[in-house]
Amino acid sequence: MMTETQPVRRTRTTLADGRELIYFDDSEPYVSGGATRRLDDPRPLPDRFAAAPAGSPRGPQMRFDVLTGEWIPMATHRMNRTHLPPADANPLAPAKPGAEYSDGEIPAEDYDVVVFENRFPSLLQVPGEEDLTTPLDGEPLWPTRPAVGRCEVICFSPDPSASLATVGHRRMRTIIEAWADRTSELGKLPGVEQVFCFENRGKEIGVTLHHPHGQIYAYPYLTPRTATMLRRAREHRAATGRNLLRDVLDAELRSGRRIVAESEHWVAYVPAAARWPVEVHLAPRRDVPDLPALTDAERTDLADIYLRLLRAGDQFFVTGDGDGEQRAIPLPYISAWHQAPVREGREDLRLHLQLFSILRAPGKLKYLAGSESGMGAWISDTTPEKIADRLREVLA
């Protein structure tokens, strides 16, 4: 994943409990690898593969929901997970210089971008336990199997008060390298069917850790949205011979009504049937299945347009005080990279980013109540054209 345009040094290490941690450094003196900077994790962490009670699996399990055809991982050990951080600790901060011991997750005293395995994963590869498929209660209707896969955390900046929108072009470019690297590497793990890079941002989405970070999930199944899009794309190809997502992009470009930003390699548009109060998709002009397939030029261009979109998001809603002073509201959002699965659909699914928010007005959330949560039936309170108009107003 090293590029000619921007050197990124990748340094692998392991944490005290065996979890993998990888630094992605883009700037001299490549801080995380510097000789004087500690790289080892000194914490006395318990063995995460420690023996479970006799007969119990050591990793998370998942069950097949026969009514929907979906797998549901049950990450019961997460229910009691430490609530991080205590008021005075930030587990994603670099280790304190000179300190002998850090209770944070990152041993180095500085870093540019770092990725590590989540300490409380809902998907985990336990050696020797990959294939223990058993029917629950002996009923063939209810297969269960280990929730193999991986959950990683990616820190976007060593600065706890930064946000992805403010990391700057060089750092964003490194983050894209890291996502592409992890997509390639996790896709090689046994049993992994799909890699999902995403960011949850804001307390309204349940984020309790404000240090700028994202997550990377490697699922052992196709997720429902991906499975649905793949089915739709295959039906479209069978009917027309063409790629559905390509046709969507072309139609958006023909219409132009919901295009909010264009660059040499990317197009940002509000989709014609957007369901969230704020939603924008960002797609490459070239047919590309996933992040690793992007060229250097496409990555560099992506860093630029992605930052523009994020900054526009943070200007989308403004709130006024009594003096008529207007204040922009940092947008709570989910940023979701839809990539082709590892093993199938690579001709039919096409890389795109879905950036969306549950905020529908300052102080007002869209709740997923009966229709959405009970029936999966979304109802929008706005129109894609209104979203596009506002995004165009605030896009720099």
Place this chain on the structure above:
Amino acid sequence: MMTETQPVRRTRTTLADGRELIYFDDSEPYVSGGATRRLDDPRPLPDRFAAAPAGSPRGPQMRFDVLTGEWIPMATHRMNRTHLPPADANPLAPAKPGAEYSDGEIPAEDYDVVVFENRFPSLLQVPGEEDLTTPLDGEPLWPTRPAVGRCEVICFSPDPSASLATVGHRRMRTIIEAWADRTSELGKLPGVEQVFCFENRGKEIGVTLHHPHGQIYAYPYLTPRTATMLRRAREHRAATGRNLLRDVLDAELRSGRRIVAESEHWVAYVPAAARWPVEVHLAPRRDVPDLPALTDAERTDLADIYLRLLRAGDQFFVTGDGDGEQRAIPLPYISAWHQAPVREGREDLRLHLQLFSILRAPGKLKYLAGSESGMGAWISDTTPEKIADRLREVLA
């Protein structure tokens, strides 16, 4: 829908803007129909079918999401809806005795159970506008059509401080009559494919109106969850010749591990792959497609076991104060009646109630973040067996 075991008098009227309102009275002197009680709505409400700007449809529209195959109603007029109620008004309360004018929705001075059309519906039948299917921006990828159908509100009690769990057996029995009646009646409307009776309860689900009430949606399409369950049920019938939901119920009864309550006609169980922090399904022993198909005896029995489940929900989580005093937390929940669609799948889909909560511990919500909202991939923090054990503890 009148039953021999409990007489319910149904009285139809219309509100000032033409919306339908139906009283379901179960107790002498059948208050809402009493001669001295006002039944007419005196408010000067605007015509809800008033002419729109030239060429614009007068009702809500919906767009086809080509990536998922789902219809998305866009209820843009709701974005600016009056936020009800102001601090001193409750639009679901009975009219004040003797008052010449009420700004509430219900003209009668008392009622048992009442159903009326939502003033700000996301699904609405506009006369003469049922079939205006047009492609958005002229693109065949993006059909749009009127979001015909109906959104109704059902008030469970005239007492604003009541809850469904506290209305008592007689009133619950009337509510079941009202649901069955509305399912039958709305299923006859042109274009309606599915009727959904549900309740959102608690501010954590976004409920701003605390008067005990539920909603009834008549959709002009199969909702995604129903479409998925129907596909699964058809696959199961093709493979086994049997009904999937019947086989699930039988397997739960064989296992017994997650059964939490049984009555003569009903079984309550936590499904084997429950995805919510609290989730219980309630199914009839007899194969029944929807509420109207229930016998009197099944309805009477349902009133009892449903009330027991709701009361158990309100005991599920307790929180302690400094003195070791424990206080039960009223459960924020969604209660969703899954019924067979109007026109298809009546042999394959089977009535069941899905009662679930996003509360995973006192003060802690399950947020639908990147995995759930971006990918539709649920991850549970608990197990169905733990939920079942707790429900059994608190079921009276």
